[in-house]
Amino acid sequence: MRNKRGAKDVKRAELQSYLNNFLAIDRVKDYCPNGLQVEGRDSIQKIITGVTACQALIEHAVAEDADAILVHHGYFWKGEPAEILGMKKRRLQLLLRNDINLFAYHLPLDVHPRLGNNAQLARLMDWPDPSPLTTVEPEGVVMYAELSHDESAVSLAEQLEQRLGRPLFCAEHNDQAIRRIAWCTGGGQGFIDAAAQAGCDAFITGEVSEQTIHSAREQGIAFYAAGHHATERYGIQALGEHLAEQFGFAHRFIDIDSPA
Ligand SMILES: [Zn+2]
Numbered sequence: 001m002r003n004k005r006g007a008k009d010v011k012r013a014e015l016q017s018y019l020n021n022f023l024a025i026d027r028v029k030d031y032c033p034n035g036l037q038v039e040g041r042d043s044i045q046k047i048i049t050g051v052t053a054c055q056a057l058i059e060h061a062v063a064e065d066a067d068a069i070l071v072h073h074g075y076f077w078k079g080e081p082a083e084i085l086g087m088k089k090r091r092l093q094l095l096l097r098n099d100i101n102l103f104a105y106h107l108p109l110d111v112h113p114r115l116g117n118n119a120q121l122a123r124l125m126d127w128p129d130p131s132p133l134t135t136v137e138p139e140g141v142v143m144y145a146e147l148s149h150d151e152s153a154v155s156l157a158e159q160l161e162q163r164l165g166r167p168l169f170c171a172e173h174n175d176q177a178i179r180r181i182a183w184c185t186g187g188g189q190g191f192i193d194a195a196a197q198a199g200c201d202a203f204i205t206g207e208v209s210e211q212t213i214h215s216a217r218e219q220g221i222a223f224y225a226a227g228h229h230a231t232e233r234y235g236i237q238a239l240g241e242h243l244a245e246q247f248g249f250a251h252r253f254i255d256i257d258s259p260a
Pocket of ligand 1: 072073185186187228232
């Protein structure tokens with residue numbers, strides 16, 4: 001069926017089951033619900049994607065009269081207060097008042113072999129044949145690749161800055177030669193030891209902790225924190241483009257910039 005915008009009319013339930021199945025949400029244990037988090041209108045023609053379901057993203061969706069928002073970071077994280085107060089109230093109120101659906105996919109989007117954040121970062125960086133580091137769960141949350149030639153740690157830093165379009169958050173290395181690289185988009189700094197143990201020469205993630213630097217120095221692994229937001233812009237965008245193709249949706253990715 002076609003509607004007045006000329007787009008296909010897709011029912012929310014159809015999109016929901018397509019996404020849940022496509023991203024295999026039952027296969028991954030997570031800290032938040034994956035899938036439809038806030039129910040809005042029944043039929044969907046226009047979607048907005050973004051990294052985080054912040055107030056500014058919802059405002060964009062309202063201004064563009066979108067039917068659904070798809071994000072990587074949604075709501076209802078394990079351990080957060082259950083009360084709907086303040087910031088949380090304002091976000092939910094804006095969604096509900098405008099009858100906009102909110103879909104959120106966290107770990108299932110990180111690990112998706114083609115459209116996931118890790119897969120899309122490899123694509124952006126031209127890292128060949130990414131494989132999951134099997135010592136880490138869930139599978140695909142840390143990936144690695146062998147470069148075809150030795151890369152200097154400095155030139156890897158430059159490539160990251162150039163392709164991500166922003167300065168690195170932090171880099172710790174001795175300009176050593178890099179051949180095997182591992183990565184985990186977002187807050188994956190805790191995996192640096194697994195990457196070192198797997199014989200990787202470099203580890204790239206979004207964030208850094210104090211102890212990460214000591215891990216890098218003492219195990220001789222080059223470390224790069226390229227930004228949580230910056231490294232996680234690509235999965236949700238690829239998912240939105242895929243849905244636009246699959247269902248004929250109008251789609252727009254809105255980048256609400258964050259230095260973190
Ligand atoms: Zn994240």
